[in-house]
Amino acid sequence: MQQFRLIFETRVWYCSRMTSTNGYGPDNFSILNYRVIYGDTDKMGVVYYANYLRWFEAARSAYLRRRGLPYSDLENTEKVQLPVTEANLRYHRSAMYEQLVDIKVWVTDITSIQVKFQIEVSFEGDLLVRGYTHHAAINMATGRPTRVPENLVNALNRSEQITGNPFF
Amino acid sequence: MQQFRLIFETRVWYCSRMTSTNGYGPDNFSILNYRVIYGDTDKMGVVYYANYLRWFEAARSAYLRRRGLPYSDLENTEKVQLPVTEANLRYHRSAMYEQLVDIKVWVTDITSIQVKFQIEVSFEGDLLVRGYTHHAAINMATGRPTRVPENLVNALNRSEQITGNPFF
């Protein structure tokens, strides 16, 4: 005979600092959690140096989604994409297999034509990798640079809309 | 002035079927959630066919970890690894960017020398990819086949130890 098990829990999922006003900057960040898999590592036994850029992307994506503008909406409704024009990574320590890392992201600059993100990967409070990515706004129809849409500027300046869904 | 925001929530994280007895098989499964990133996709606009094997690995790893035997423990204490001897994937539908997919895994066979997993990737109830992986037990010191450790057999047969940590 089968039984069904229901698990109810009361948990604190987020405890994020809030500034009294909205706006981008180090106080308005998001943190994405990620569990390192075998496929992220290389024969040195630690995460391969290119794979942090995958995590950077996942964190930027979470930043937007949690502020009400999933990147796919930006593509589908604004017809705008944000290709990377520059990326930088400084490797301090290595992430290891099965670690549950924190990937913290915030916006450092918004101009009429580009957006800049800062990203920090850490494990249990120790900084592993710090980097940034710069993005241009591109009109998907023409493939040409365009203005950063107001919709996006608003989302980037918004505080995180807490949902409690840790996968959000 | 800064404020701190605490979010308490009551949620049902898992509602898994339990059989009255332990043991491997389709009733004793784990589900891992994963949000598709740009880096998983290819120019066809959907997830690249090789990347599902990354998810397969992540799900197997979660299966073990949630039963009290993280794969890294198997390596460090049992000095045993489980390299893949065969993998199979049937692609029914494509996973798309930003989808939060379910990766379901269970054990279909355990012998003295190998372990077999079945894995199903789905999105909102629709099956996307179904596959399996077979694994041999290898003694890390010699690189030679060895018996599947009793410790591992016990873990594979155990029910999921619910933790409520969705990243577990």
Next chain:
Amino acid sequence: MQQFRLIFETRVWYCSRMTSTNGYGPDNFSILNYRVIYGDTDKMGVVYYANYLRWFEAARSAYLRRRGLPYSDLENTEKVQLPVTEANLRYHRSAMYEQLVDIKVWVTDITSIQVKFQIEVSFEGDLLVRGYTHHAAINMATGRPTRVPENLVNALNRSEQITGNPFF
């Protein structure tokens, strides 16, 4: 003062078996060479199991290109894609860092709606991984199954057009 160095060489790049007639099958194969990089390996010290599917793709692509129908032409002129419907891999030995592996591919079946490839990865004559991939023909405009284009059938049956360009 600068000098320019010109290197002329006489080499045998290919020595492939030819059958007297065209047609697909084990006698009408292509071999792609690939040098294993760090990024292909995992912490077990060998190539990560998912990455062989990348090589499978590279070899299929070379097979078509060397027979006069680059896959991008198939997409651009025939408006047809060949998504994978099934993939299988049997792992016999592991490919290691810096090995120059041979990835051999041939066509095992062509029907009106699908194409099947066999692929073997070897190093210095030792078989490492053997597998296959099955592909459906899809109309890019509708996303629906379509007939395998005659253009493709002809290319698949053609012998390799030797070019001497090892990157071809």
Next chain:
Amino acid sequence: MQQFRLIFETRVWYCSRMTSTNGYGPDNFSILNYRVIYGDTDKMGVVYYANYLRWFEAARSAYLRRRGLPYSDLENTEKVQLPVTEANLRYHRSAMYEQLVDIKVWVTDITSIQVKFQIEVSFEGDLLVRGYTHHAAINMATGRPTRVPENLVNALNRSEQITGNPFF
């Protein structure tokens, strides 16, 4: 009846500038060719931004190998590794599917404790991505920084030993 086809060719594989003396710098470069696969691309239709770091690695590896010191020898005989401490990428244009790109690499600095590489990815003469990577020398036994081995300094300063093997 089977026939065997032998293809002899006379080709110019390399025509590299040589300076009259050895030494690192922009005149002492290597170029690695790579054919873009589907698995390198993302849904934007171009190469995913993280994958260029894979190519950077492949080019650095070729640079060393062609100067007589394969990276695996550095690991096995010198017991030294060169983990990346910083990486930078500037994305000018996108690499596309099936392009045969040139990945050009040279050494910009060698000190007692680190090595710096410059890398440029181009297609048919058009610059796509330019970047650099900095590397520390690490003693594999201790995991601690160590002096850049003389063996490595010599190799980095050596001119390319032309072999005519385009996969070298």
